[in-house]
Amino acid sequence: MTTTTRRETEIEAAKDVPTITITREFDAPRELVFRAWTDPELVVQWLGPKASRMRVTHWDCRTGGSWAYVDGRDGDPEYAAFYGSFHEVREPARLVQTFTWAGAPDGVSLETLTLEELPGGRTRSVAVSVVETFEIRDMILSSGMSTGVIEGYEKLDELLGTERS
Amino acid sequence: MTTTTRRETEIEAAKDVPTITITREFDAPRELVFRAWTDPELVVQWLGPKASRMRVTHWDCRTGGSWAYVDGRDGDPEYAAFYGSFHEVREPARLVQTFTWAGAPDGVSLETLTLEELPGGRTRSVAVSVVETFEIRDMILSSGMSTGVIEGYEKLDELLGTERS
Numbered sequence: 001m002t003t004t005t006r007r008e009t010e011i012e013a014a015k016d017v018p019t020i021t022i023t024r025e026f027d028a029p030r031e032l033v034f035r036a037w038t039d040p041e042l043v044v045q046w047l048g049p050k051a052s053r054m055r056v057t058h059w060d061c062r063t064g065g066s067w068a069y070v071d072g073r074d075g076d077p078e079y080a081a082f083y084g085s086f087h088e089v090r091e092p093a094r095l096v097q098t099f100t101w102a103g104a105p106d107g108v109s110l111e112t113l114t115l116e117e118l119p120g121g122r123t124r125s126v127a128v129s130v131v132e133t134f135e136i137r138d139m140i141l142s143s144g145m146s147t148g149v150i151e152g153y154e155k156l157d158e159l160l161g162t163e164r165s
Numbered sequence: 166m167t168t169t170t171r172r173e174t175e176i177e178a179a180k181d182v183p184t185i186t187i188t189r190e191f192d193a194p195r196e197l198v199f200r201a202w203t204d205p206e207l208v209v210q211w212l213g214p215k216a217s218r219m220r221v222t223h224w225d226c227r228t229g230g231s232w233a234y235v236d237g238r239d240g241d242p243e244y245a246a247f248y249g250s251f252h253e254v255r256e257p258a259r260l261v262q263t264f265t266w267a268g269a270p271d272g273v274s275l276e277t278l279t280l281e282e283l284p285g286g287r288t289r290s291v292a293v294s295v296v297e298t299f300e301i302r303d304m305i306l307s308s309g310m311s312t313g314v315i316e317g318y319e320k321l322d323e324l325l326g327t328e329r330s
Binding site for chain 2: 016018019058060064066068084085086088096098106108112131
């Protein structure tokens with residue numbers, strides 16, 4: 001039987017720069033966490049809040065590639081659309097993307113995910129998003145983003161457990 | 166005879182956020198300035214300092230596309246390589262890109278160019294770059310970037326004059 005350690009998701013809004021840093025540990029090796037971020041068949045199983053019904057409409061995961069997805073919730077086939085670019089895919093340690101919600105296309109964030117190996121086949125994930133202004137950063141924080149992140153990472157815990165076994 | 170108004174390039178490092186804002190006016194209509202940023206045959210004629218010998222190695226200018234170029238100066242066939250993604254190409258008003266110098270791939274900037282129409286068929290160009298930390302921003306500022314920007318925009322003035330006539 002696998003012992004699963006539940007971890008806190010830490011969401012930090014820096015005081016001096018318009019960034020959001022999300023830190024979380026996972027009971028799975030880095031290669032597997034990286035694959036869960038980059039393989040679209042895995043991504044749709046965990047990204048976003050529990051209520052989401054994510055559908056990938058474009059996925060070209062390579063340095064210089066791009067992605068798009070829609071969240072089609074019950075009764076609303078296209079609740080929200082998102083798109084962005086893969087600036088760099090550096091397997092298995094680093095993923096740099098842009099991110100936009102199609103409803104506010106002037107708000108673009110640059111997101112850098114770093115995966116660090118921990119002892120015991122575990123992984124620390126650090127995701128830093130930066131935007132141009134504190135106003136945009138605060139809009140993102142007040143959009144309910146944290147629910148999506150926390151619930152998504154809980155789904156990712158489950159998925160990683162399944163993929164390991 | 167066309168009267169050409171020389172304009173100052175304003176480079177501003179914000180106090181409160183790690184951005185660089187570059188503002189410049191051009192004696193050419195917005196469509197033409199936008200084309201000079203997006204058509205690779207025009208880009209190579211003006212981007213970068215006067216000493217540069219820019220060679221585009223990849224150019225896919227569309228939302229979700231990407232680009233790469235090298236600056237091959239005299240005696241040094243690959244002085245520096247740069248690459249990035251086109252997050253959004255919104256003709257003729259807005260261009261959002263990522264930007265990395267291959268020599269320091271962990272330093273990524275998100276760059277938003279906005280072109281505003283001015284009376285008399287002129288254009289104001291506002292380019293905002295944001296990075297994650299003030300340290301990265303200050304490294305960029307001390308890299309001689311301003312020379313490249315100012316000289317590049319002078320070459321762009323000449324190119325726009327040629328393309329208009």
